[in-house]
Amino acid sequence: MTTAYCEVCDWAEGTGDGTSRSDLNRAMIDHHVETGHAPIETIEADASRDEPAQPTVELDR
Numbered sequence: 001m002t003t004a005y006c007e008v009c010d011w012a013e014g015t016g017d018g019t020s021r022s023d024l025n026r027a028m029i030d031h032h033v034e035t036g037h038a039p040i041e042t043i044e045a046d047a048s049r050d051e052p053a054q055p056t057v058e059l060d061r
């Protein structure tokens, strides 16, 4: 599951029922466009890795 949240406001979104990865990505871009905030994406993959979730967000095209 991939989730995204905003440190500036309480916006948060995650993949799940009816929300695909690309839906989440679009929601993040929409939030950025609407508010100027940069949502942080956290990818929760296998817990077998010790690395913390990297905030990777690419809003520039």
Ligand SMILES: [Zn+2]
Residues within 6 Å of the ligand: 006, 007, 008, 009, 010, 011, 031, 035, 037, 038
């Ligand atoms: Zn925000």
